[in-house]
Amino acid sequence: MLEAEPDETLSLDIGVVIRGEDCLSLLRDIQALRDSRLRTRLKAISVVTPSVACYKFAGEMGIRIFDRYEDMLSLGCIELVLELTGNPAIFVDLMERKPDSVTLLDQKAARLFFNLARRYDELILQQQKHAVTASFASTLLAASPDGVLVLNRDFVIIDCNASPLITGGKDRSAIIGKSYYDVIQSAIATYSEKDACSTILETIQTGKPSRRVCDLVFPGGGSRICQITVYPILGGSGEVVQFVVTVRDITQELSERIVEQTEAIKKDFTRALKEDRLTSLGRLVASVCHEINNPITSIVTFIKLVLNYFRENAFAEKRADLERYLELSFREALRCGNIVKNLLTFARQNIVEANEIDILEMVQTILMLTHHQLVLARIEFQLDLPDPPFLAWGDYGQIQQCLLNLVFNAIDAMPNGGILTIRGRKEPAGAHIYLEVSDTGQGIRPENLQHIFEPFFTTKSQGKGVGLGLAMVYGIIREHKGSIEVDSAPGKGTTFRLRLPQTAA
Numbered sequence: 001m002l003e004a005e006p007d008e009t010l011s012l013d014i015g016v017v018i019r020g021e022d023c024l025s026l027l028r029d030i031q032a033l034r035d036s037r038l039r040t041r042l043k044a045i046s047v048v049t050p051s052v053a054c055y056k057f058a059g060e061m062g063i064r065i066f067d068r069y070e071d072m073l074s075l076g077c078i079e080l081v082l083e084l085t086g087n088p089a090i091f092v093d094l095m096e097r098k099p100d101s102v103t104l105l106d107q108k109a110a111r112l113f114f115n116l117a118r119r120y121d122e123l124i125l126q127q128q129k130h131a132v133t134a135s136f137a138s139t140l141l142a143a144s145p146d147g148v149l150v151l152n153r154d155f156v157i158i159d160c161n162a163s164p165l166i167t168g169g170k171d172r173s174a175i176i177g178k179s180y181y182d183v184i185q186s187a188i189a190t191y192s193e194k195d196a197c198s199t200i201l202e203t204i205q206t207g208k209p210s211r212r213v214c215d216l217v218f219p220g221g222g223s224r225i226c227q228i229t230v231y232p233i234l235g236g237s238g239e240v241v242q243f244v245v246t247v248r249d250i251t252q253e254l255s256e257r258i259v260e261q262t263e264a265i266k267k268d269f270t271r272a273l274k275e276d277r278l279t280s281l282g283r284l285v286a287s288v289c290h291e292i293n294n295p296i297t298s299i300v301t302f303i304k305l306v307l308n309y310f311r312e313n314a315f316a317e318k319r320a321d322l323e324r325y326l327e328l329s330f331r332e333a334l335r336c337g338n339i340v341k342n343l344l345t346f347a348r349q350n351i352v353e354a355n356e357i358d359i360l361e362m363v364q365t366i367l368m369l370t371h372h373q374l375v376l377a378r379i380e381f382q383l384d385l386p387d388p389p390f391l392a393w394g395d396y397g398q399i400q401q402c403l404l405n406l407v408f409n410a411i412d413a414m415p416n417g418g419i420l421t422i423r424g425r426k427e428p429a430g431a432h433i434y435l436e437v438s439d440t441g442q443g444i445r446p447e448n449l450q451h452i453f454e455p456f457f458t459t460k461s462q463g464k465g466v467g468l469g470l471a472m473v474y475g476i477i478r479e480h481k482g483s484i485e486v487d488s489a490p491g492k493g494t495t496f497r498l499r500l501p502q503t504a505a
Contacts, residue, residue, distance in 0.1 A: 014041065017046045017082070042061075048069075048087075069094065230243055306325055358388075379420050390433065407420065410439035414439055439493050443489050482498060
């Protein structure tokens, strides 16, 4: 920024009368005058008492120096003489000798002149700083991608930029001078009138910036999610004198963050689903090992009987027994194969794919895989399912995992035995089916019932669970456009009710 040229009428050529011992200190003040924006020029110095330092310093500054002030007055270019010795006789003599065109100031007036020059320079400097600050602020205001408003204490807009967020596409002059209520608060859809200026009021109370997120509804239709931030401008005594309000459109940013968070949640859900599946698989393997042990024991026994008949050469009379033993061995081997096949089907990590699910076959498979645990826990199971076809639509592995988790929870809830019931029915309209898994176990206390689907919430003892099973069930059923409800009471058991779509529609 170019500085304005000072007024030439303020230019003064100065001469100074001074004592030698005061020369150095006062020359520094005179040097300030020399550089002052008052455009004063120190032309000459008269030293009434000799001073080598004064001569040297004046010579370095390019100032003429005289031993007699009469000679200095004779220069003819001096317009102002500063008498700095404080000697009344010298002042009187100067008054008599100076030309009428020369102004004379005594020591006291000269000091005031110095102060005036310094204050004048400070004033000019402050004006320049203010001009630079104002220019900088105006540049920032115009360049900001956000809507920016400057308000006074009465919430009146005294300046703003041309952002469509605050002008609605009009010229900025259309809103300057209007109330903040009329321009911004009237467009906020999520604030009540009572809370309209809560952000500004908070800034007034705290003296610190405050921030809110809200929906801005535009007159032409449509809305944007905006972040409104209020910054205080403090006066000299620390009070808030003005406000800077920024309106930032965060719709796109918020949408991108939601997408990122959704993807992260999906990844976490998939990972947790796999971990839960491995936990269930571990329990199934333990159960299947015991379950397979029974038919293998039977097969070994039948083979021993057949070997004895071979050794005794008693084929003819034992033919019927041999056929029966071999038939039983064949059936037990097929049973082992079916158990292992179902276990492998559960363990296989297939791509999530929706298809038609035979619920009757799925329930039979789950009961086969958990049969040994049910027997060891002295749990009787009952089925109340409709006639085939009883079908649902979804991913077989995920729905199987949901039912298996509910069965395992029922087993854990009945440590002293009980009854496990699986019921099913079709919705009359045919769009959905219902499945219920009920137990006669310990039940869930009312204060815990509302939290059971929260991740990592569990009422089991340490080491018995991490609280992901029911959260998995809830997530899977919701992903399948279904719903899950629970009824429970302490000491009376628990019923989980699933609602699943019957067709792809």
